[in-house]
Amino acid sequence: MKTDDLIGLLAADSVPSAPLHPARIGAMTVAAIVAVAGLFLALAGMREGLAVVMQRPEVVAKTLLPLILFVLVLPWALRQVRPEAGAPHWGLLLLPLAVAVGLFAWAFATLPPEQRFAEMMVSAITECLGLIVLLSLLPLGLLLSRMRQGASVAPMRAGALAGLAVGCGIAAGYSLFCTKDNPIFYVIWYGVAVLLVTGIGALAGRRLLRW
Amino acid sequence: MTTREAEWSALLIAAMEGDGRAYARFLGLVTPVLRGIVRARGRVLGPEAQEDVVQEVLIAIHTKRHTWDQSAPLLPWLYAVTRHKVVDAFRRRGGAVHLPIEDFADALEAQVEGDGMAARDSAALIGRLDARSADIVRAVSLDGQSTAEVGARLSMSEGAVRVALHRAIRRMAEMAKGRDG
Numbered sequence: 001m002k003t004d005d006l007i008g009l010l011a012a013d014s015v016p017s018a019p020l021h022p023a024r025i026g027a028m029t030v031a032a033i034v035a036v037a038g039l040f041l042a043l044a045g046m047r048e049g050l051a052v053v054m055q056r057p058e059v060v061a062k063t064l065l066p067l068i069l070f071v072l073v074l075p076w077a078l079r080q081v082r083p084e085a086g087a088p089h090w091g092l093l094l095l096p097l098a099v100a101v102g103l104f105a106w107a108f109a110t111l112p113p114e115q116r117f118a119e120m121m122v123s124a125i126t127e128c129l130g131l132i133v134l135l136s137l138l139p140l141g142l143l144l145s146r147m148r149q150g151a152s153v154a155p156m157r158a159g160a161l162a163g164l165a166v167g168c169g170i171a172a173g174y175s176l177f178c179t180k181d182n183p184i185f186y187v188i189w190y191g192v193a194v195l196l197v198t199g200i201g202a203l204a205g206r207r208l209l210r211w
Numbered sequence: 212m213t214t215r216e217a218e219w220s221a222l223l224i225a226a227m228e229g230d231g232r233a234y235a236r237f238l239g240l241v242t243p244v245l246r247g248i249v250r251a252r253g254r255v256l257g258p259e260a261q262e263d264v265v266q267e268v269l270i271a272i273h274t275k276r277h278t279w280d281q282s283a284p285l286l287p288w289l290y291a292v293t294r295h296k297v298v299d300a301f302r303r304r305g306g307a308v309h310l311p312i313e314d315f316a317d318a319l320e321a322q323v324e325g326d327g328m329a330a331r332d333s334a335a336l337i338g339r340l341d342a343r344s345a346d347i348v349r350a351v352s353l354d355g356q357s358t359a360e361v362g363a364r365l366s367m368s369e370g371a372v373r374v375a376l377h378r379a380i381r382r383m384a385e386m387a388k389g390r391d392g
Contacts, residue, residue: 001266001336001337001348001349001352001353002353003242003262003265003266003269004239005352005353006266006269006270006352007235007238007239007242007269008235008351008352008355009348009351009352009376009380010234010235010238010269010270010273010380011226011231011232011234011235011238012231012351012352012357012358012376013273013373013376013377013380014226014229014230014231014234015229015373015377016227016228016229017227017276017277018277019227019277019279019280019281020277020278020280081278082278082280082288082291083275083278083288083291083292083295084283084287084288084290084291149277149278150278151271151275151278151292151295153291153294153295210388211271211274211275211384211388
């Protein structure tokens, strides 16, 4: 086929095409995360005395930290649907990371040695990791399927950002159920869970977001 | 540069509202620029493979045109799509390419000379379609038949021809899709 013929062909396929709306994809992602986390909390129940424990800063941080990351990273992921989007300002991630490290250090310094790792039981770790990853899969799948309509020039990066955003959103919801308030526990295991979802997003993105 | 930005974005906006003539004009203006970039950067490929790359970029522009934010400038978008697909196409053909943005600017500024490249026949993508799709694609592109005419010949509705055509182009885009990245 000659290139001029190809142009004729493409012009014959010029059905009106609706522009992409990243904001709508974002709204859908928020809705999916709220729905999945809400359903989980409705079934499993929020932890008892949530309002009371929420007065402790390290308990608030367990919800707030992933929530802030979610709000920061979701727009980064959405921006990746446009080909001219560059890399996000990775440096901004250092701020929440520093808070997490600070919480960890604070807990380590203030807790008596036998309490530091007291909650590190296989069952607790499996519950935390398993649930965060599991609950993330559906919203992440939805987000990636929407992002396929876009044209990311860095599919792996776009997928990783999608995973990071969804993992953080779900972790924030999950924290309302979780009774492990020791920052040593939740910094490590929420962190690992979110990184797992980020990795899944990166691998899926590499396959799904190519064009 | 600015007049080109205004002209090209007006054409693509019209195209996205369904104006096929504006679209053909837009693609016709973009093609020599693409060809200039591909030729400057892909000397190792040889003219035929170069033209295949040009066609792959055109198909990518087509299937991803909705990702252009109409409130943002068109040329950066066009550059990003072009760069991605050219790098990708060269990688798939076993070569690496470095494509600095200056190339794009230069190609936009360069006077387009008449070239024999446009007449070169590339069967790379069409040849891999199934018989019916290839038939429809050939009728519309090579013979310049309208979708209605093709429908009458193949006893399909015009709508069905349009859908088949749309799918065939999508499949051509799939074939020219990048690997790992």
